[in-house]
Amino acid sequence: MDTTDTVVPLVPDFHCLACGSDEGTVRIDEVEFEYGRGDRTTTLVAHTPIYICHVCQAEIIDKQGERAKHAAICRHLGILTPMEIYELRNKLDMSREEFAELTGLGTASLARWEAGSHPQNAAYDRLLRLLNVPGVVEALQGMVDAEEDHAPKLPQLRSLEVSPSLIEQSKHFELA
Numbered sequence: 671m672d673t674t675d676t677v678v679p680l681v682p683d684f685h686c687l688a689c690g691s692d693e694g695t696v697r698i699d700e701v702e703f704e705y706g707r708g709d710r711t712t713t714l715v716a717h718t719p720i721y722i723c724h725v726c727q728a729e730i731i732d733k734q735g736e737r738a739k740h741a742a743i744c745r746h747l748g749i750l751t752p753m754e755i756y757e758l759r760n761k762l763d764m765s766r767e768e769f770a771e772l773t774g775l776g777t778a779s780l781a782r783w784e785a786g787s788h789p790q791n792a793a794y795d796r797l798l799r800l801l802n803v804p805g806v807v808e809a810l811q812g813m814v815d816a817e818e819d820h821a822p823k824l825p826q827l828r829s830l831e832v833s834p835s836l837i838e839q840s841k842h843f844e845l846a
């Protein structure tokens with residue numbers, strides 16, 4: 671049995687805005703919040719990191735708290751969380767640009783979904799989930815390749831004018 675005291679590690683880069691102390695720890699708390707309007711209001715729970723200053727005992731919630739709330743809302747709505755979208759893209763080993771090229775989604779939308787600043791709608795969420803189905807990524811890649819093949823290439827071929835002499839020539843054309 672471990673008899674040593676459990677030492678909660680200090681948070682690196684901690685800075686208390688109240689007293690200026692650099693020593694603080696973090697704990698994860700279940701924070702309840704209301705989501706929705708009127709009759710549809712639900713209480714959701716977010717596992718939020720709360721930083722505690724060792725000197726003045728101030729409790730601080732940072733951006734991660736907002737992210738935890740956003741993730742709880744995504745789970746409530748049944749859509750992928752920002753982390754799940756990021757992990758999906760990471761699993762495919764694609765940059766945001768490559769992922770955008772494959773799916774036809776915009777890089778700005780992707781950035782918002784991954785950062786948790788704005789959730790994807792149901793249609794986009796289904797598109798994202800489909801990427802986990804075997805063969806879908808390959809099928810999309812096939813579409814992208816086909817589009818590239820059909821894209822107009824410069825310089826374009828000059829169209830041949832069909833002249834009587836050309837028609838005459840074609841009559842005498844034979845395969846060697």
Ligand SMILES: [Zn+2]
Nearest residue numbers: 686689723726
């Ligand atoms: Zn403090």
